[in-house]
Structures are given as C-alpha cells and as structure tokens.
Amino acid sequence: MMLNFIWGGMVVISFIVAIFTGRISDLTASALSGAASGIETCIGLLGTMCLWTGLAKIAENSGLNQIFAKLLRPFTKLLFPKLKKDSAALKAIVLNMVANLLGMGNAATPLGLCAMRELDKENKHRASASNEMCTFAVLNTASIQLIPSTVISLRQMFGSENPSEIVFPVWICSSIAVIVGITAAKLFEKYGRNRL
Numbered sequence: 749m750m751l752n753f754i755w756g757g758m759v760v761i762s763f764i765v766a767i768f769t770g771r772i773s774d775l776t777a778s779a780l781s782g783a784a785s786g787i788e789t790c791i792g793l794l795g796t797m798c799l800w801t802g803l804a805k806i807a808e809n810s811g812l813n814q815i816f817a818k819l820l821r822p823f824t825k826l827l828f829p830k831l832k833k834d835s836a837a838l839k840a841i842v843l844n845m846v847a848n849l850l851g852m853g854n855a856a857t858p859l860g861l862c863a864m865r866e867l868d869k870e871n872k873h874r875a876s877a878s879n880e881m882c883t884f885a886v887l888n889t890a891s892i893q894l895i896p897s898t899v900i901s902l903r904q905m906f907g908s909e910n911p912s913e914i915v916f917p918v919w920i921c922s923s924i925a926v927i928v929g930i931t932a933a934k935l936f937e938k939y940g941r942n943r944l
Contacts, residue, residue: 789905796901804847817842828880837866841884848891860888879937886933890925893918
C-alpha cells in the first residue's frame with residue numbers, strides 16, 4: 749500500500765514540475781520511451797528466465813534435486829532443524845536455494861512461493877509466520893549467487909563491455925547479506941519469543 753502512495757506521489761510531482769517548468773512534452777516523450785524500454789528489457793530477460801526454468805524442471809525430473817538436497821542437507825538441517833528430511837517444504841527450499849545459487853532470479857520466485865506455501869502448511873500458528881518461514885524469507889531475499897545470470901544479462905543488454913566483472917563483488921555482498929540476515933533471524937528466534 750505504501751509503495752502505491754510513493755509511486756503515485758512521484759508521478760504527480762513529476763507532472764506538476766513539468767507543467768510549471770514548461771517541459772510537459774519532454775515528460776511525455778520520456779514516459780513513452782521508458783515504457784518501450786521496459787517492454788524490451790522484459791522480453792530480453794524472458795529468454796534467460798525460460799532457460800533457467802526449463803533447467804530447473806529437468807533437474808527436478810532427472811532426480812538431480814535429490815543430489816542437491818544431499819549436498820545442502822548439513823546447511824538445511826542447521827537452518828531448519830524442525831523440518832523432516834523428506835518434507836515437501838524442505839524439497840521446495842532446496843530447489844529455491846539452487847535456483848538462487850545459480851542466479852536464476854525471477855525463475856527462483858515461483859520456487860520460493862511454493863516453498864513458503866509448504867512451510868505454511870506445517871505452521872501450527874496460522875495467524876503469524878513460523879520461525880522456519882522467517883528464516884526462509886531471509887535466506888531467499890539475501891541469497892548467495894554463484895552465477896548472477898540475471899544481472900549479467902541486464903548488463904550485456906545495456907552494452908557493458910565486461911558484463912561478468914560483477915561476479916566477485918556479488919559473491920562478497922551476498923555472502924555478507926546471508927550471514928547477517930540468518931544471524932539476525934536466529935537471534936530473534938532464540939530471544940524474541942521470551943520477550944512476548
């Protein structure tokens with residue numbers, strides 16, 4: 749709701765400033781070119797998203813997910829100790845983690861929504877999010893990306909000379925974000941309930 753007010757306010761302020769400065773034609777031209785650029789960007793990213801979604805489906809059908817689940821089991825057991833090894837929620841979490849590790853971006857979103865639905869099914873207090881749901885939200889948002897393919901695609905689309913030069917900084921930033929986020933989630937999980 750708040751974002752609607754922010755965006756609406758920005759549009760109204762833009763129109764007011766354009767009217768008072770006599771640049772309404774510039775504003776109209778910018779709005780139209782921005783809309784066209786947005787469509788081109790979406791179409792450009794669609795190919796990358798289809799590729800990664802298809803690869804995720806192949807991994808699911810071929811049993812590659814089981815291998816990923818075994819590799820990530822020590823990590824998921826530490827983060828989600830209450831989830832059973834064969835639970836649908838844990839399988840969806842692993843798929844989402846793999847998608848994020850590979851930098852699938854938008855292709856990871858449906859997997860994240862599926863994981864959250866499965867976690868909600870196991871939530872005993874439906875009025876509020878469980879600790880597992882909160883931890884997963886942090887993990888999904890801050891996710892480490894080994895191959896930030898969406899960002900590389902965007903950089904290539906907009907003419908970067910070396911679109912993959914951001915890989916190392918992305919590793920550093922996403923690693924720090926995951927460590928800080930998970931630490932905060934676990935601290936709130938441990939101490940937050942006692943204060944309520």
